[in-house]
Every structure is written in C-alpha cells, then in structure tokens.
Amino acid sequence: MKASEKIIEFLLWLAAAITILITVGIIWVLLSGSLPFFQEVSIVEFLTAKQWTPLFAQKRFGIMPLVAGTFLTTAIAIAVALPIGLTIAIYLNEYAPSRLKRTIKPLLEILATIPTVVYGFFALTVVTPFLQSFIPGLAGFNALSPGIVMGIMIIPMISSLSEDAISSVPKSLREASYGMGSTRLQTAFRVMVPAASSGIIVSVILAISRAVGETMIVAIAAGQQPRLTLNPLVPVETITTYIVQVSLGDVPHGSLEYRTIFAAGIVLFIFTFALNNLSFWIKKKYQEKYD
Amino acid sequence: MSKKPIKVEAKDVNAYYGDFHAIKGINIAMEENTVTAFIGPSGCGKSTFLRIFNRMNDYIDGFKTEGEILLDGQNIYAKNVQVDELRKKVGMVFQKPNPFPKSIYENVVYGLKIQGVSNKAALTEAAERALKQAALWNEVKDNLNKSALALSGGQQQRLCIARALAISPSVLLMDEPASALDPISTAKIEELIHELKEQYTIVIVTHNMQQAARVSDTTAFFYMGELVEHAKTKTMFTNPKDSRTQDYITGRFG
Numbered sequence: 001m002k003a004s005e006k007i008i009e010f011l012l013w014l015a016a017a018i019t020i021l022i023t024v025g026i027i028w029v030l031l032s033g034s035l036p037f038f039q040e041v042s043i044v045e046f047l048t049a050k051q052w053t054p055l056f057a058q059k060r061f062g063i064m065p066l067v068a069g070t071f072l073t074t075a076i077a078i079a080v081a082l083p084i085g086l087t088i089a090i091y092l093n094e095y096a097p098s099r100l101k102r103t104i105k106p107l108l109e110i111l112a113t114i115p116t117v118v119y120g121f122f123a124l125t126v127v128t129p130f131l132q133s134f135i136p137g138l139a140g141f142n143a144l145s146p147g148i149v150m151g152i153m154i155i156p157m158i159s160s161l162s163e164d165a166i167s168s169v170p171k172s173l174r175e176a177s178y179g180m181g182s183t184r185l186q187t188a189f190r191v192m193v194p195a196a197s198s199g200i201i202v203s204v205i206l207a208i209s210r211a212v213g214e215t216m217i218v219a220i221a222a223g224q225q226p227r228l229t230l231n232p233l234v235p236v237e238t239i240t241t242y243i244v245q246v247s248l249g250d251v252p253h254g255s256l257e258y259r260t261i262f263a264a265g266i267v268l269f270i271f272t273f274a275l276n277n278l279s280f281w282i283k284k285k286y287q288e289k290y291d
Numbered sequence: 292m293s294k295k296p297i298k299v300e301a302k303d304v305n306a307y308y309g310d311f312h313a314i315k316g317i318n319i320a321m322e323e324n325t326v327t328a329f330i331g332p333s334g335c336g337k338s339t340f341l342r343i344f345n346r347m348n349d350y351i352d353g354f355k356t357e358g359e360i361l362l363d364g365q366n367i368y369a370k371n372v373q374v375d376e377l378r379k380k381v382g383m384v385f386q387k388p389n390p391f392p393k394s395i396y397e398n399v400v401y402g403l404k405i406q407g408v409s410n411k412a413a414l415t416e417a418a419e420r421a422l423k424q425a426a427l428w429n430e431v432k433d434n435l436n437k438s439a440l441a442l443s444g445g446q447q448q449r450l451c452i453a454r455a456l457a458i459s460p461s462v463l464l465m466d467e468p469a470s471a472l473d474p475i476s477t478a479k480i481e482e483l484i485h486e487l488k489e490q491y492t493i494v495i496v497t498h499n500m501q502q503a504a505r506v507s508d509t510t511a512f513f514y515m516g517e518l519v520e521h522a523k524t525k526t527m528f529t530n531p532k533d534s535r536t537q538d539y540i541t542g543r544f545g
C-alpha cells in the first residue's frame with residue numbers, strides 16, 4: 001500500500017521533472033546554438049539591418065524582415081479571428097438556445113483539429129486564387145491568404161475561451177441589465193463583454209501566440225521570401241518558416257548560416273514566452289474579481 | 292381600502308416551469324403609491340410571481356405565463372408590448388446587490404445611457420438625483436469614479452436602488468432587498484422605501500415579518516403557489532382570516 005503510493009508519487013514527480021528538464025534543455029540548445037552566432041554577428045546588426053540574406057553571397061543578418069512577416073500574418077489572422085470568434089461567443093451566450101449551443105461548440109472545435117498542412121494547401125490552392133479574382137495585385141504567394149486561413153484556424157480558440165469568460169460572468173449582472181430595459185445586444189456589449197474582458201484578452205493573447213508559432217500554413221502559402229514590408233499582397237517569410245527552410249535545406253551543420261536558425265529560434269521563443277506570461281499574469285490579476 | 296387608483300393588477304395568473312405549476316390562479320391589485328409586501332414560506336412562488344411583473348422570467352427555458360398583468364390598465368403580456376420598454380417603467384432590485392464592475396457613476400447612469408442620453412450635464416444631474424433618492428449621495432459624492440465593487444454590501448444595494456431609480460420607473464419590484472445586509476443598512480433601506488412610496492408603487496418580497504409590518508401598506512401571503520390572503524398590513528398581522536396565514540405569521544411554519 002505504502003510502497004505503491006510511493007511509486008506513484010515518484011512517477012508523478014518524474015513526469016513533472018522531465019517536463020521541466022526538456023524546457024530547460026530547449027532553452028540551453030537555443031542559447032548554446034546562438035551564442036557563437038552572436039560572436040560573429042553583432043546584436044545591433046541583427047536587430048537593425050533591413051535585410052535577411054544569410055544564404056546569399058551578400059550576407060545580411062537583420063531579423064526585422066522575418067519579424068515583419070510574422071507580425072503581418074499574425075495581425076491578419078487576428079483581424080479575422082477576433083471579430084468572428086467574439087461574435088460566435090456572444091451569439092452562443094446571449095442568443096443561442098442551449099441545445100444549439102451544445103451542438104455548435106464541438107463543431108467549432110473540429111476547426112482546431114484539422115491538420116495545418118491541410119489549411120496550408122487550402123490557402124494556396126483555394127483562397128489565393130479566389131482572392132486573386134478580385135484583388136489584382138495579389139501575388140501567388142502572399143501574407144494575406146495564409147493570414148486569413150490561419151485566422152479561421154484560431155477562431156475556435158477565441159470563441160471557446162471567450163465564451164467561457166462571458167458565461168462565467170455572474171447571471172445577476174445580466175439580469176440587472178435586462179431589468180433596466182437593455183436589449184440583448186446592449187447587455188452583451190455594455191455589460192457581458194466588458195465584465196469578461198480579461199478572459200477575452202487572454203484568449204486573444206493565446207491566439208496571437210498560436211499564430212506567431214504557426215509554421216505549416218505560412219510555409220506553404222506565404223512564399224519564403226524575407227521582406228521588410230507590411231504589404232499583405234507580396235510574398236513574405238516568417239520566423240518559423242525560415243527555421244524550417246534552413247533545417248531541411250543543405251546548409252552544413254555548424255556553419256554560420258546554420259546557426260542563424262538558433263538566433264531566429266530565440267526571437268520566436270521570446271515572443272511566445274512573453275505572450276504566454278502576459279496571459280498568465282492577466283488571468284491571475286483579474287481572477288478574484290467576482291469571488 | 293383607500294381610493295387610490297390601481298397601478299398594477301394580476302388577473303387569473305398561472306405560471307409554469309415546464310410541467311411544474313408554480314403560480315396558481317392569482318388575482319391581486321396594487322394601488323398607486325403604496326407598498327405591498329409579499330410574504331410566505333420559502334419556495335411558495337414569491338420571486339416567481341414578482342418577476343412576472345417585469346417579465347424577467349421570459350428568459351427561463353420552459354417558463355410559461357397565463358392570464359393578464361395590467362400596468363395602468365394595459366396587459367404587459369400583450370403581443371405588441373416591447374419588453375425593454377416595459378422594464379423602463381417597472382424597475383427591479385434583486386436579493387443580492389449586483390452592481391456592474393464599473394464606477395459608481397457609470398452604474399447609476401447605465402440605464403440612461405442605453406436609452407441614448409449622452410448629454411454630460413443631464414447624466415451628472417440624474418446621477419446626483421438618483422443617489423440622493425437612494426440616500427447614498429453623501430457617502431459617495433467625492434468618489435463617483437471609484438469602482439462600485441469597492442463599496443460595502445449595504446452601499447452596493449443602495450447603489451442598485453439608485454441605478455433602478457435613475458430611469459424613473461413608476462413601479463419598483465424588490466426581491467428581499469435587505470436579506471443580505473446588516474441591521475443598520477437594512478434600517479436605511481426600510482426608511483428609503485418609506486420615502487420612495489411618495490413617487491413609486493413598490494412591491495417587496497420579504498422573509499422578515501417585522502420588516503413587512505414596518506414598511507408595507509398591504510401584505511399578501513402566498514402558500515404553495517397560491518395567494519392565500521391579501522389585506523391591509525395592520526389587519527393581516529392582527530387579525531388574519533386564514534388559519535395558514537395565522538400559522539405563518541406566528542412562526543408555526545416556514
């Protein structure tokens with residue numbers, strides 16, 4: 001009895017320890033890989049140069065084009081996912097009969113289970129040609145189409161977390177609002193959404209984090225051309241896609257070119273780490289509001 | 292009874308939660324500028340009945356109301372009635388204080404803002420008037436931008452009353468408005484009810500016999516979904532007609 005409990009306790013401890021070890025290991029790999037890089041390329045050059053051409057004869061190591069590509073596709077994704085996700089969350093909460101709500105929610109979750117390679121293919125072969133039919137300047141590879149598709153992919157993330165946040169607002173607030181003659185729409189936008197704002201913000205931050213880290217969709221449909229631009233119609237490259245491109249390419253291990261992926265990886269890690277911590281902090285700060 | 296005009300009247304009202312018959316054939320009339328107390332044991336349907344007067348039960352799945360509720364002679368369950376317009380005339384204060392997580396000021400002017408009032412001076416003036424009516428002005432006048440959640444329970448409840456008064460309803464429904472409050476706050480609310488009846492028709496649900504006796508003009512006793520007796524409060528407490536009323540007010544059950 002006691003021995004078996006000890007073993008279980010040890011296994012649980014082991015699981016936790018392994019998780020932490022792996023995280024530390026990843027950080028160590030990123031750091032040890034990128035330190036030699038930063039001995040050759042100054043951080044100033046890395047952060048300010050306007051070109052990223054490590055694989056060309058004329059080598060430039062400015063991360064900004066990759067950051068811009070990441071930012072652009074992420075912004076487009078959020079611009080799609082936030083309004084739609086929030087609308088769905090409000091609809092499910094304030095309007096949908098509970099039976100409809102129980103069917104729609106799992107259906108939405110399916111969107112999140114579609115493999116990203118399918119989304120990428122969809123962006124390249126369906127969405128881009130469709131957009132080209134009415135946006136004349138749109139290149140075959142661009143930020144717009146994968147951005148939109150990525151947005152569709154993260155809709156359930158925003159709608160489901162926001163819906164949870166809105167439905168955890170006490171029923172008494174909704175009654176107070178109705179009791180003063182508010183319509184459903186007024187109640188939703190003036191009471192429920194503001195009262196759930198911290199949860200909604202957290203959902204958006206997690207969605208941003210997801211979009212920043214997304215690889216396959218942008219690798220397939222965005223074009224893999226680092227370019228410092230906010231123009232959604234031309235090919236761009238994101239941090240993640242660059243890492244894939246070099247990892248799979250024939251760049252010799254240990255070379256400076258190879259080490260760029262660790263530097264890019266660190267930047268990516270800092271972004272997502274900061275976003276996740278921000279959401280954690282917001283959650284903690286506002287959690288006690290109604291207890 | 293006196294000759295004041297009838298403000299609200301229920302005619303043969305039945306209500307159901309699905310198959311459960313919660314309100315059974317109730318007829319009652321409330322005169323203008325009076326306070327009516329609803330009393331009765333827990334679960335007898337006081338809240339359900341009260342919420343019929345501003346159609347607050349409309350949102351409950353499977354809830355059904357039959358009969359007529361007349362407000363100034365108009366049936367509020369008629370097809371052409373706009374529920375949000377009705378609720379501007381019939382305000383409600385809930386059992387637990389439920390201020391919005393906004394500032395004190397924003398709470399009070401909420402009802403006006405949703406009606407489209409945006410004139411700053413008009414809003415400020417209305418806020419002051421409502422807070423004074425709710426006897427809260429002196430305590431909060433220097434902190435109108437403070438979060439309403441930072442107020443004490445009693446202050447929050449008076450804020451909720453101010454919020455309901457700000458849109459100038461003519462009827463005020465109160466569901467055990469003082470049950471979550473300390474004796475001093477309770478006394479303040481009772482005093483307030485006394486003053487408010489000059490301008491409003493008030494219906495209050497209470498479990499507290501002394502409170503019913505202190506604040507109300509007439510008292511209605513409910514038992515298992517039925518209205519057993521409705522009479523002048525004084526008569527009711529000294530000389531109840533029905534033995535069930537007698538048992539209840541003397542504390543033999545409930």
Ligand SMILES: Nc1ncnc2c1ncn2[C@@H]1O[C@H](COP(=O)(O)OP(=O)(O)OP(=O)(O)O)[C@@H](O)[C@H]1O
Nearest residue numbers: 308311313331332333334335336337338339340351
């Ligand atoms: N949402 C609901 N669904 C189903 N039945 C309900 C619902 N709300 C109340 N009831 C039932 O209706 C009856 C009347 O409830 P109501 O809340 O009106 O009683 P009450 O007199 O206000 O009680 P209390 O004094 O405890 O507040 C009770 O039997 C209760 O179980």
Ligand SMILES: [Mg+2]
Nearest residue numbers: 337338339466
């Ligand atoms: Mg009740």
